[in-house]
Amino acid sequence: MIKVQREDFDVGTELDKLSRGNPRIGGVASFIGLVRDMGGTDRVEALTLEHYPGMTEKKLAEIEAEANRRWPLDASLVIHRYGRLEPGDRIVLVATASPHREAALAACHFLIDWLKTDAPFWKSEETPQGERWVAARDEDDEATQRWKTGSP
Amino acid sequence: MQLLYFAWLRAKIGTAEEELALPSQVHDVNALLEWLKSRGPGYAEALKDLSTVRVAVNQDYVGPEHRLRDGDEVAIFPPVTGG
Numbered sequence: 001m002i003k004v005q006r007e008d009f010d011v012g013t014e015l016d017k018l019s020r021g022n023p024r025i026g027g028v029a030s031f032i033g034l035v036r037d038m039g040g041t042d043r044v045e046a047l048t049l050e051h052y053p054g055m056t057e058k059k060l061a062e063i064e065a066e067a068n069r070r071w072p073l074d075a076s077l078v079i080h081r082y083g084r085l086e087p088g089d090r091i092v093l094v095a096t097a098s099p100h101r102e103a104a105l106a107a108c109h110f111l112i113d114w115l116k117t118d119a120p121f122w123k124s125e126e127t128p129q130g131e132r133w134v135a136a137r138d139e140d141d142e143a144t145q146r147w148k149t150g151s152p
Numbered sequence: 153m154q155l156l157y158f159a160w161l162r163a164k165i166g167t168a169e170e171e172l173a174l175p176s177q178v179h180d181v182n183a184l185l186e187w188l189k190s191r192g193p194g195y196a197e198a199l200k201d202l203s204t205v206r207v208a209v210n211q212d213y214v215g216p217e218h219r220l221r222d223g224d225e226v227a228i229f230p231p232v233t234g235g
Binding site: 033049050051052054055058059080091092112115116117118119120121122123124133134135136140 | 156158159160208211213227229230231232233234235
């Protein structure tokens with residue numbers, strides 16, 4: 001399931017919903033991305049996430065479908081927020097559920113790596129020096145590349 | 153053709169979207185970007201380094217040789233930074 005929303009989410013409720021009623025599931029893995037208070041050496045007072053409505057949902061659904069092709073998942077969830085967020089606020093939740101932990105953990109890692117290089121979101125940071133767009137990191141591309149060349 | 157701009161490309165170009173009739177010589181993404189650069193200083197500044205520009209047509213990533221058609225939704229934006 002994919003959700004792109006301005007509102008916050010409750011991690012406990014979402015993880016509970018993911019596995020409830022399905023006793024085949026033996027493990028749930030999750031990643032939660034938060035707003036950091038530092039960007040490089042500068043203090044970040046807030047950040048604003050812009051996205052491309054329509055393409056965002058489409059790309060996230062494709063990434064989720066790819067994870068389900070690669071691993072035997074019983075359930076998966078991506079919630080990504082947009083709008084203005086402050087340090088400590090949740091940005092993203094990725095969660096996967098499977099009979100065994102290996103598939104759940106690997107698929108969760110895959111989803112967040114791939115999301116960071118393919119889903120059309122952009123962060124703008126408010127710092128004491130003014131507002132600026134966050135630059136993409138080469139490490140993120142390399143993290144996604146690993147999933148393209150290596151076997152799961 | 154509908155053009156959409158995001159993040160600092162939107163800020164530099166000065167608009168989030170516009171409907172444009174393409175000149176007859178513009179057939180692919182590369183030619184579109186070159187033609188857009190000639191539309192004003194904001195465009196030229198936004199598109200001066202194409203290594204920091206990504207293009208999606210009808211909400212899928214495409215390369216510079218991708219052929220364009222009337223009615224395409226073309227989005228131009230920087231490398232993504234979500235997550």
